[in-house]
Amino acid sequence: MMKLIVSIFSVVLMFSELAQAQQLTQYNAAKVQRAIQLQQQDKIVQAIDVLADLSPSQPYDKAYVQRMLGVFHWQNGNSKAAVKSLSIAVNSQQLVDEQAWITQRMLADLLLTEQRFAEALPHYYQLTKTVPEKQKVGDLWFRIAQTHYQLSEWKKVLSALKQHQHTGKYKERNNDRQLLVLKLGAQLQLKHWKSAIPTLNALIVLEPNQAGWWQQLSSIQLRLNQPKHALDTLILAERQGIELSKSELKILAQLYAQRGIPEKAAQVMAQLAEYETDKEVIVTQATYWQAAKEWDKAITAWQKAAKFDNQYYWQVAQLQIQEGHYQQGLKSLDKVKDYNKTDDVALAKTRAYYKLNQLELALVNAKRANDFTPSNEAKGWIQYLSQLRKMES
Known part of the structure; x- marks a missing residue:
């Protein structure tokens, strides 16, 4: 040029x-x-x-x-x-x-x-x-803006672009990518986040397949505490065929969850390459499936997480017992090695054995729970199960 x-x-x-x-x-x-x-x-x-x-x-x-x-x-x-x-x-x-x-x-x-x-x-x-x-005086102001940009004089860049766009002899070129890029660069350097949004929107109209514009727009919207707009931006980016990065997919999932759509959040987590091998990703996905009340999918996800850390057998067991899979729940409880959950595990076993009508084992575990950490719940089970045993005998 x-x-x-x-x-x-x-x-x-x-x-x-x-x-x-x-x-x-x-x-x-x-x-x-x-x-x-x-x-x-x-x-x-x-x-x-x-x-x-x-x-x-x-x-x-x-x-x-x-x-x-x-x-x-x-x-x-x-x-x-x-x-x-x-x-x-x-x-x-x-x-x-x-x-x-x-x-x-x-x-x-x-x-x-x-x-x-x-x-x-x-x-x-x-x-x-x-x-x-x-x-054309407007063209001069554009050169001035370019020169100030090279000197990192950001306020002067915006001032020159304003002169360029409003001169009486030169109409603003709304489709001028170079002008918009100069403006955006200065706005970002000056942290003029709100002003940068319409600039990015204009660039997206010009270059809808440019991932960087979508990424910057969603980032600014999050910075300005606009999660709804950020979610909409990332959704539109995906529909446009933009491949979101790992961090962006995690953010998209979080935004879905915040919007009250945890099942979509879980589905987004499945797009991550590491969703079968990364404990953090698996645990997050399991949490989303559980929030969505997709119990079977949540159990499967927690079981994957438990292969990395046996503490997650606790979540597996709770959901199995909740869904009536008592024998499976008991097996999962046996794999929980967290000492701090000894009383909770014993109480969970109490409930499972009770549902299986194995009252003696239920009472044993109720007493074990109370011995470890005395509680009203454990004492209540002991009293209730003892009465049942007397009635049956």
Whole structure:
């Protein structure tokens, strides 16, 4: 893009050289015309040599020759020499009207190409003060925004973009990706989270398959405590075919659970590559299935978790007993090795044996629970089961 702009400028300059040459002294005018002829024959090096040999004494002649040299050096691929010559021409203040403006614009763009950002800025700002009728001031402000961006001057980036978008001579380009990317970068650096949301929405419209825009949008929505919007964003991203990362899938599952849709949360966890091998993932999924009252799926998930850590046999046993699988529940309780759950395990066995009508074993476990940690529940079972035993005998 930069090469195209400078190339256009060089053509504009060339078209006016013959007309401008008549203002030169006769000797320099003849040399300039010769250089132009060589340039038109694609003999750029020879044209440069003709101009480089000149030593104009008149200020205007010197500025004019340096301007032409700048154009030729650029066409010859020597941007550093082009910057040097154009700087001499611009700083002389001998050039006037549109040609002076175009020359300074070319210099500013070349400095930007050379990454000499701080040097380019004063020229760009000077150019905005007097803009020829055929030129676009909005485009200048866009270059200024780009330059401030490279210098990490974020507030000035947004200020320049605002000027770019609201200038009377230049309409905002809503579909300009580069403009939106500049704006977003500055907004994120300044932590202008709310302002960044419409910018990201515009980028998503332009590039719906770009995962980064969706990811940044959902992240900002979470930062702003907008879980509903974040959930909607991630759902839309998936529908668009965006592959969510591991962390994003976990967040999506959490958001489903918070919205009161734990079964969807559990299904999302199953999308994780580690859902069969990662204990944390399996436990989270089991929790979601249990919250969704999908008891069989919850039992299966807790059993997977228990293979990594036998403490989870406690959850397996509770659900098995709840669902009437008493024998299976008792086997699972035997695998619970957590000392702190000794009384809870004994009480759970009490309930299971009671349901199996094995009152003696139920009473044994009720007493064991009370011996370990005396409680009203254990004492209640002891009293109740003792009465039943007397009645049966």
